[in-house]
Amino acid sequence: MDQEELRVKDYLLQGIFNGMFTLDDKMPSELALVEQFKVPRIKIRNVYQFIEKMGYIYSKQGVGRFLKHQRKTLDVVMTGDVSFSEKMRQQTENYKSIVTKLERVSTDHEIYYKPQIIPKHTIYLVERLRYIDNEPAALHRSYVIADHFPQIKQANNRLTSMYSFYKSNGINAFHSTFSNLSVSFPNELERALLSCEVLVPLVKVESDNWDKEQNQLLEYTEIIYRTDRFSFQL
Structure with missing residues (x-):
């Protein structure tokens, strides 16, 4: 993961931890993040795949990505x-x-x-x-x-x-x-x-x-x- 991808990852994870994104609401689209961070779309996709593997979000084919319910520890x-x-x-x-x-x-x-x-x-x-x-x-x-x-x-x-x-x-x-x-x-x-x-x-x-x-x-x-x-x- 390069510096541009790390910047996007940190932004998304901070938003997840701080409550910026609401449970089951759609996460920012790839195109919106491309525009916001001025990076290639493949890097946004890489970041989303990484965060999904961390267990924080899930994907719906053709719809988008959504925040998972974080269970009480x-x-x-x-x-x-x-x-x-x-x-x-x-x-x-x-x-x-x-x-x-x-x-x-x-x-x-x-x-x-x-x-x-x-x-x-x-x-x-x-x-x-x-x-x-x-x-x-x-x-x-x-x-x-x-x-x-x-x-x-x-x-x-x-x-x-x-x-x-x-x-x-x-x-x-x-x-x-x-x-x-x-x-x-x-x-x-x-x-x-x-x-x-x-x-x-x-x-x-x-x-x-x-x-x-x-x-x-x-x-x-x-x-x-x-x-x-x-x-x-x-």
Whole structure:
């Protein structure tokens, strides 16, 4: 993106953030922006395609481009021992969690290269999609140490909350020894699972979860959040 395109992009994004453009009203036409900024039409089109990939606008063939409804973001507190599901239910009534995978992890999986994992451990992956307002908003992967919980193999779609699972097995105190946060753009699989545009940033949080009383590792966790659905408190 060159300087002329950046100037148009900054103008449009500032208008979106400041309320200059009204929800579902037509955005400025390409020809209007060509006249306003004195740049070739292809540059205006490039900017609009970029902003659409960011998830702020949508197109109607032969009609124009329109501002998308920007959904309310939910707070995620990155500390504490409250389950993700409980945090979400405190903020919205329209939340659900669906198990998308429950399977044993092969011994050549990258999870076995994590320093917290002992190679002899039997690990099960429990993957859940978190839905807010009927839209996928986060992907949660728990790599559970199945040696401690052989019953996990038969748990199936009941494992929407690992905290509830652990508590049902007599574990009530948890702690974590680390938390790593990284930001990326979604790959093809993540775009399909999370139904997000290519330029919607994702926040990935990796951490471990221990039984505090027994000092026993329960799981290694990866959570991938759509940043257009959450705000983060550290």
